[in-house]
Amino acid sequence: MKVIDIYSNATKPVFSIELSPPLNGTSLDPIFNTVSGLMKYEPAFVSVTCSALGSARGGTIPIAGKIKRDYGIESVVHLTCVAKSQQDIDNMLMDVRYEGVQNILALRGDPPKGEKEFRPHEKGHRYASDFVSQIKRLNQGKYISFNEGEYRNGEPNNFCVSVAGYPEGHPECPDKEKDLEHLRVKVENGADYIITQLFFDPEIYFRFVDRVNNMGIRVPVVPGVMPVESFAHLDFILKQPIGVSVPEVFVDKLRKYKEDGDNASALQFGVEFISSMCNALIEGGAPGIHMYTMNTPDRAAKIFDAISR
Numbered sequence: 001m002k003v004i005d006i007y008s009n010a011t012k013p014v015f016s017i018e019l020s021p022p023l024n025g026t027s028l029d030p031i032f033n034t035v036s037g038l039m040k041y042e043p044a045f046v047s048v049t050c051s052a053l054g055s056a057r058g059g060t061i062p063i064a065g066k067i068k069r070d071y072g073i074e075s076v077v078h079l080t081c082v083a084k085s086q087q088d089i090d091n092m093l094m095d096v097r098y099e100g101v102q103n104i105l106a107l108r109g110d111p112p113k114g115e116k117e118f119r120p121h122e123k124g125h126r127y128a129s130d131f132v133s134q135i136k137r138l139n140q141g142k143y144i145s146f147n148e149g150e151y152r153n154g155e156p157n158n159f160c161v162s163v164a165g166y167p168e169g170h171p172e173c174p175d176k177e178k179d180l181e182h183l184r185v186k187v188e189n190g191a192d193y194i195i196t197q198l199f200f201d202p203e204i205y206f207r208f209v210d211r212v213n214n215m216g217i218r219v220p221v222v223p224g225v226m227p228v229e230s231f232a233h234l235d236f237i238l239k240q241p242i243g244v245s246v247p248e249v250f251v252d253k254l255r256k257y258k259e260d261g262d263n264a265s266a267l268q269f270g271v272e273f274i275s276s277m278c279n280a281l282i283e284g285g286a287p288g289i290h291m292y293t294m295n296t297p298d299r300a301a302k303i304f305d306a307i308s309r
């Protein structure tokens with residue numbers, strides 16, 4: 001099933017979860033324990049992240065296939081165009097098809113560690129918008145041909161495509177309006193819905209949705225939500241170059257709990273803070289909550305428990 005159909009037919013907020021493949025050579029158990037641990041919240045789909053170039057977490061596509069088969073839940077693969085030619089991408093999309101997975105989060109990806117700028121493969125894509133176009137071309141049954149610039153007709157696919165949206169702007173694009181225009185191109189090229197970067201203030205999401213709508217973009221904008229359990233956890237998130245702001249009160253309180261060595265209160269405060277944000281999102285009309293579980297079901301479960309449905 002296409003995830004966009006889940007949103008289109010939903011009569012209540014859609015809960016979904018994100019998982020990451022384990023470090024190569026380590027157990028898959030945390031992944032499947034996370035899915036099992038969150039089944040009672042009836043996640044409508046599970047998305048499986050993919051590693052940046054140079055990191056060691058393979059298996060996105062087969063893990064997504066296994067989740068779909070074993071749990072009967074729709075799965076979404078995160079895929080990037082880093083270091084891939086268009087032929088590599090056609091081939092990767094065939095892996096997705098043969099695994100029986102129908103949903104793709106189409107990303108450009110980050111530059112490899114140590115490199116400041118994203119450099120596309122010489123026969124690849126510079127932007128996620130072009131990746132979206134390639135997936136839509138495969139939906140029309142047009143495959144890369146041996147003759148460059150030409151396409152070979154084959155069986156059409158029926159992929160559903162989502163793209164990333166950045167409520168506080170993508171860090172590489174200082175002009176937020178331009179960043180939004182780039183998002184519009186991804187949707188014009190065929191993206192069915194948008195999943196957002198994490199944020200810590202529901203107003204940031206609502207302002208983003210207003211700006212997206214004012215641009216004429218009319219697809220679901222799904223809030224991506226990250227549970228936070230401690231100051232160290234928040235600090236780790238903030239050290240990533242993702243351009244996300246955090247309310248001072250949230251930082252200060254978690255820091256205080258750390259100084260007091262009070263982990264239990266930090267966890268409880270983190271859960272209360274994020275669940276109250278989720279409730280505000282749902283009350284304000286968000287189509288659902290996409291929870292970044294980081295392969296840890298307990299925090300996500302506490303938050304799902306606290307969300308009124």
Ligand SMILES: Cc1cc2nc3c(=O)[nH]c(=O)nc-3n(C[C@H](O)[C@H](O)[C@H](O)COP(=O)(O)OP(=O)(O)OC[C@H]3O[C@@H](n4cnc5c(N)ncnc54)[C@H](O)[C@@H]3O)c2cc1C
Pocket residue numbers: 048049050051052078079080105106107108109110111126127128129164165170171172173178179182186195196197198224
């Ligand atoms: C929900 C979500 C899930 C993610 N999952 C993963 C994951 O699993 N694995 C992973 O490696 N990364 C993941 N990322 C991170 C993502 O790969 C990075 O944020 C990456 O830097 C940008 O990817 P993108 O698809 O948004 O790129 P794009 O949409 O291509 O945008 C990249 C930059 O280029 C600019 N741009 C776009 N089009 C144009 C244009 N025509 N002219 C000039 N500038 C342009 C944009 O404004 C932006 O600054 C995820 C991000 C989100 C929000």
